[in-house]
Amino acid sequence: MAYFISICSGKGGTGKSTTAINLGYAMKTFDKDVTLLDNNLTTPNLGVYLGLEDVSVTLNDSLRGKNHATEAMYIHNSGLKVIPSSIALKDLNVNPENLRETFLDLKDNADIVIVDNSGGLSSDTIHGIRNCNEVLVVTNPDIASVTGALRVIKFAENLKKPIRGVVLSRVNNDKNELSLEEIEKTLGKEVIAIVEEDNIIKNSLLNGNSVIENFPKSKHSIEYKKLAARILGVKFDEELEEKKSRFFNFLRFLGVKK
Numbered sequence: 001m002a003y004f005i006s007i008c009s010g011k012g013g014t015g016k017s018t019t020a021i022n023l024g025y026a027m028k029t030f031d032k033d034v035t036l037l038d039n040n041l042t043t044p045n046l047g048v049y050l051g052l053e054d055v056s057v058t059l060n061d062s063l064r065g066k067n068h069a070t071e072a073m074y075i076h077n078s079g080l081k082v083i084p085s086s087i088a089l090k091d092l093n094v095n096p097e098n099l100r101e102t103f104l105d106l107k108d109n110a111d112i113v114i115v116d117n118s119g120g121l122s123s124d125t126i127h128g129i130r131n132c133n134e135v136l137v138v139t140n141p142d143i144a145s146v147t148g149a150l151r152v153i154k155f156a157e158n159l160k161k162p163i164r165g166v167v168l169s170r171v172n173n174d175k176n177e178l179s180l181e182e183i184e185k186t187l188g189k190e191v192i193a194i195v196e197e198d199n200i201i202k203n204s205l206l207n208g209n210s211v212i213e214n215f216p217k218s219k220h221s222i223e224y225k226k227l228a229a230r231i232l233g234v235k236f237d238e239e240l241e242e243k244k245s246r247f248f249n250f251l252r253f254l255g256v257k258k
């Protein structure tokens with residue numbers, strides 16, 4: 001029986017799709033069968049990031065009852081299974097209420113389904129939350145995204161959905177950012193991963209890959225793997241991985257690695 005994790009945020013652009021791709025790939029490294037589902041019907045970008053913008057069957061066809069969800073499933077070269085939503089304007093008019101049936105189609109087709117939602121509480125996201133097993137919240141260290149994240153958390157809790165925790169993404173460590181303590185206190189939830197702003201994330205997405213494939217020893221990769229291990233409840237040798245990471249970062253500092 002697949003386990004559905006909804007990735008949500010209070011506003012757009014916080015790094016949900018980036019989290020979905022990297023968390024998904026990290027889970028694969030722990031031998032899980034992972035499907036990524038692009039439940040962002042108005043600004044779909046998961047498929048675009050993974051080179052699946054021009055496919056014949058999409059989530060939209062599943063929501064229309066035209067196709068079984070598995071017919072909209074494509075295998076990315078990483079081995080991740082991906083269900084993109086359509087970028088065509090003609091496909092905008094679909095009913096997200098039917099997401100329940102799409103989830104049912106997928107229940108025997110993966111260990112984990114990572115649901116990449118749109119920012120805020122639009123109707124696609126509301127159904128993404130309503131039908132999932134748990135919610136993972138992605139925020140940035142600024143007032144707008146933390147306030148929005150709080151709204152999402154309250155909404156999910158009203159539906160009795162467990163909140164796995166908060167991924168604090170796009171962190172620049174500058175003085176204008178909210179601190180970790182302020183964020184945890186405001187949200188009443190633990191920050192379970194911190195992902196700094198770094199071009200290696202953008203660069204990997206540009207190549208249609210996770211940062212783990214492109215820069216496996218970067219601290220970003222370690223953070224996503226740590227997050228995956230925590231969610232899956234499996235052991236992760238953090239000390240060993242961090243030793244490898246320190247060496248990689250040293251080479252990067254010397255300019256030997258980009």
Ligand SMILES: Nc1ncnc2c1ncn2[C@@H]1O[C@H](COP(=O)(O)OP(=O)(O)OP(=O)(O)O)[C@@H](O)[C@H]1O
Pocket residue numbers: 009011012013014015016017018019040043045117118119169170171195196197198199201202205
């Ligand atoms: N840690 C990071 N470092 C650098 N760039 C990042 C990082 N995380 C995300 N980005 C970049 O920020 C932009 C938005 O990221 P992403 O598309 O994952 O956000 P999103 O929350 O899914 O957005 P939307 O709400 O529009 O779906 C992308 O250009 C992505 O490459």
Ligand SMILES: [Mg+2]
Pocket residue numbers: 016017018040045046116117
């Ligand atoms: Mg997105």
